[in-house]
Amino acid sequence: MPVLVGYSPHKEDLGALDLACQLARSDGESVHAVSVLPQVWPTVVAGHTDREFEAWVTETGAGCAAEAAAHLGVHDDVPFEASWVSGRSVPQALLDRAAAIGAELVVVGSGDDVAHGQIGITSKTDRLLHSSDVPIVIAPRGYQAGPGATITRITVAFRGDDATWSLLDNVARIARRTRASTRVVTFAIRSRPMYPRRVSGAEDMVHEAWVQQAREEQAEAAAHLRSLGFTDDTLTLAVAEGRSWGGAMDSLDWERGDVLVVGSSSTHRLSQVFLGSSAAKILRHSPVPVVVVR
Structure with missing residues (x-):
């Protein structure tokens, strides 16, 4: 079963991606990275502003998937896929995607309000912990696991x-x-x-x-x-x-x-x-x- 990892748009801390590859490599699995973008409000007739926002979401989502794929490519021995979805709730969107692909684990990073090497629970992660029926894996801030790293x-x-x-x-x-x-x-x-x-x-x-x-x-x-x-x-x-x-x-x-x-x-x-x-x-x-x- 693949390992699902949440990738925040333009986030400098890539520890969650590294950890997902480390976990997947240890168990012979693949990684699926997903970014969650704001959902476009459904309207009967889309106005100019709505169309601009929809275009921004699509462009940003594609950029996030490309960023995630570029970093995952460093771990060239781990099969991966990078995508994006839109949703009103980031935790629910991640859980929905995890259920859709049959993910065994959901990996997330830490918040920016803790020191490097520590785990910080964001409001989104807290909601994820309260809502998930699959294990949640949290990477310390600034976590790094280079190519070939496994869980020992x-x-x-x-x-x-x-x-x-x-x-x-x-x-x-x-x-x-x-x-x-x-x-x-x-x-x-x-x-x-x-x-x-x-x-x-x-x-x-x-x-x-x-x-x-x-x-x-x-x-x-x-x-x-x-x-x-x-x-x-x-x-x-x-x-x-x-x-x-x-x-x-x-x-x-x-x-x-x-x-x-x-x-x-x-x-x-x-x-x-x-x-x-x-x-x-x-x-x-x-x-x-x-x-x-x-």
């Missing part, structure tokens, strides 16, 4: 509940298909204590017990993955501890070729992708592309 390691955020066990099985299938290694990570955030240590050490005890439980759940996950054929060379475990989400994320090593997979909220009643509070914090602090799965 998949890190999955693991909570030990039924939802993330299902997520783990999905990641395992993808990792084996793409020959990427897998890292199972549980985030253990240790917030600032409410009481002085000399008054009570209960918070320390609770945190240590929670970390121990996380390690036991990870051991179960490791045993399950080894039963599927994973070895010590292709599987690692980690408990990321920190007093903040940023600190916990920084405690992990990150390499080129890494992606991080998080599940959407397990408490939300909708089946679509919906970020819970933990997933949203992981997303904001991730230094690598993030795949959000429903």
